[in-house]
Amino acid sequence: MTAPQPFSQACENNKDAILEVLQLELQSYAHVLEIGSGTGQHSVYFAPNLPRVTWQTSDVTAHHDHINTWHSAYPAPNLKAPLAFDLTCDSIPFNNNSHSSYDAVFTANTFHIISWSLVQTLIELVSDTLPIDGKLMIYGPFNEEGRYTSASNRHFDLSLRQRDPASGIRNKEDVIALAQNHDLVLSNQYAMPANNQILVFQKRAQV
Template identity: 55%
Template sequence: MTAIQPPGLPFSQACENNQAPILAVLAQAFADRRHVLEIGSGTGQHGVYFAPRLPHLVWQTSDLAENHAGIRAWHARHPAPNLRPPLLLDLQGSDWPPGAFDAVFTSNTTHIVAWPLVQRLFALSGAHLPPGGVLAVYGPFNYGGGFTSDSNRAFDAWLRARDPASGIRHFEDIAALAARHGLAPERDHAMPANNRLLVLRRGGAQA
């Protein structure tokens, strides 16, 4: 179902489409977590949806400075007591933000940003999450060196035409990168529209 875009707010139809399936996974993956850092909050739609539905968590948004106004506008429209205004986080050079985060969530970032920034996202998460900390990564991935669907193949071509440094990443490369930073794949959830939600845990705990 196509949602009606609120006037004056940044909007992603993909966010509207995937929120409920993501929430179903996060409710389990973050059941024992308390303070989540969302890296790349984008429009802000995910934060305002997840925070009130995961009331045991503090949901901390973050993004580049140019996206903060839109995120704050969504927060103003849909306030929640456990939702925090965006912090500046630029994977190009920002330090880990202050806060006792025991989980990280990132959606549709690994295929958008360049590979060195994907590497830094995992390096920061591995260095700063506590033992048992959870990293949840949503988006499309390739498996066994190939695309999982024709639509993902076409999406990858579109991404690379727009920015040659972007593109759908290989699950095997993500798993190897995670391992270098002490993050072990715990669950790999199939999601609608040929996406996945990877749940990784620092310290190698297995489901």
């Protein structure tokens, strides 16, 4: 795959491992919203390899040109142009020309970039949007029991916080508790390369 600009080496490195999990977890799902599509590299790889799934990209508008560059180079019939989504001011975006709802949400490398208050907003919005049994899949690094899982994650976290004190690697237990408070229950977790993980949550009915 020849890379149009911009290019993320991290996306190139992790795409196969993430796809394996998505192929397992999305067997009975049809419409995925990707939150924080970034360069768009993941979307052009995942969509053709998940042909029964409609893959809807989204991000802040400043990233749309990047995403559309990749979409133009590698189009797929089930790959949708990015919708505007800014957690600081927007609700979950919907494409009125396509489906009116999502049964799964995927996000990669976002929780450690955005502030904890925006993590809370994201979880709340996703919970309000997903139907019962809908899935939220989160890829990225997580601390466990308040500890870094590797020296590289520790260095990465320090660099994140130097750039933005509100960012940083989140504690997995905090994310699980937050999700559970919004009726999203951890259903699976996967160890991934480079000290990352995928957490899979499923929407339960309120009791």
